[in-house]
Amino acid sequence: MVNFPSLFDVSAAGHLEAGESTEAGVREVIEELGLDAHDIKLVFLGYRVEVADQSNGQKNREYQAVHMGRLDTPLERYKPQREELAGLYWLPNKDGIDLFTGKQPRASVSGIEYDRAQHHWRASTQTVSIANFVPRIQNYYLTAHVMAERLLEGRFPLVIS
Numbered sequence: 001m002v003n004f005p006s007l008f009d010v011s012a013a014g015h016l017e018a019g020e021s022t023e024a025g026v027r028e029v030i031e032e033l034g035l036d037a038h039d040i041k042l043v044f045l046g047y048r049v050e051v052a053d054q055s056n057g058q059k060n061r062e063y064q065a066v067h068m069g070r071l072d073t074p075l076e077r078y079k080p081q082r083e084e085l086a087g088l089y090w091l092p093n094k095d096g097i098d099l100f101t102g103k104q105p106r107a108s109v110s111g112i113e114y115d116r117a118q119h120h121w122r123a124s125t126q127t128v129s130i131a132n133f134v135p136r137i138q139n140y141y142l143t144a145h146v147m148a149e150r151l152l153e154g155r156f157p158l159v160i161s
Helices: 022-033 093-100 142-151
Strands: 043-053 057-070 089-091 107-115 122-130
Touching: 022 057, 043 089, 057 142, 089 122, 093 107, 093 142
Parallel strands: none
Antiparallel strands: 043 057, 089 107, 107 122
16 A cells, blocks of 8 residues: 655655664665665664554554664665655755745755656656645654754754654
8 A cells, every 4th residue: 555645755764574673774775765875874863653544544653763864875876666766856954944844835856756658767856845745743854854954064962753
């Protein structure tokens, strides 16, 4: 079952197998983004609880371990998993903060999108609003942008809730 088709979410997220450590979740980065992520220095931001009752009747209850790391890899070097992702876009931190605080109603994102008719990834730009993102109870996307800004500036601690 596809959850929230055509909506934007974080770059790599997934479920761990029974018995796996949270560090094993790095495989999700490898699978979804097509990168060798073993050399990324991940920073643990904490745990959060996600509750999402969907219109299709599915009840989603998750206990999430959130990590963040810096990647300077150009998008053309990513090899996203077509079965998992329809596109991969950059939302600059300042634009994300402005969008999720309501300072701006829309933001421009650029990235790559899979063209199913031509069977290849192509450059793409879109204008997005908050409605284009998976709904969250907490201000998850705003917090993630603020923490990314702090990570890039070398300001710690980093936390998520």
